[in-house]
Amino acid sequence: MSDTFASAKLFAITFLFWMLLNGAFALDVILVGALVAGAITFFLGGSLHFLSGYRLTGESARATVGYVGYFLGELVKANISVARVVLDPALPVVPAIVKVRTRLRNPVARLLLANSITLTPGTLTVEMTDEWLYVHWVVARTTDPEAATDAIVAGFEKYLEVMYD
């Protein structure tokens, strides 16, 4: 992907964000937005590869929709399961920090994976080194890395794999 295209994308995203936040098509709003988006692109373009690596294909778009749907479902399940633990008089927690492995190579894909894990069923990403993620698990079902990877990572990974290079 060319640098010009990456800059154009960054500018478009920041500008769109500004316009959505303002929700008004006034000349001064558009001018300020273009100025600030331009400055961000100019000064920070080198370090902000915001969407780099995202595949612009139909398959990828379908995976994105699947990912968002799966994520929202998991988010609701996570909350109900944590609520159940908190309300149980016996407080049935079996905490453990387990090690899981990801096949994902792209940094943004790894970020999304770590964030998704943190937001879903009783799991919290504590540390990340290369392809290993250390995950704190409130009700640990297993301490084996392979089994934990299947339980925690696999669900998100199969969508993210399609979305990012």
Next chain:
Amino acid sequence: MIVLTTLGVAVMSIGTVFLALAGLGLLRMPDTYTRIQAGTKATTLGTILVLVGAALIMPEWTVKLALIALFLMFTNPLSSQVLARAAHRAGVPATRETRTDALAEDKEGLA
């Protein structure tokens, strides 16, 4: 209009229930890590439900509220993760019930 407002109030109420449960979780959980867990999960869904409720009551705010929800879903897990990592690096002990700590084991192996 009345229907939307009623629905919005209902959704907001469910959101506040989750937020209250998060508070209860903070009090009841045994150690730092499990407390962070309780704080992250329930507050994210709770806040999103409050935002959805607000969008139902004031439909013209929907876009802005959706952006706030998006920001929240990106920043909330990051801050929890950084807190947990800092706690672990500083040597904050986990509860005795913790079954295993793969991170501590690997760190000993490296040192």
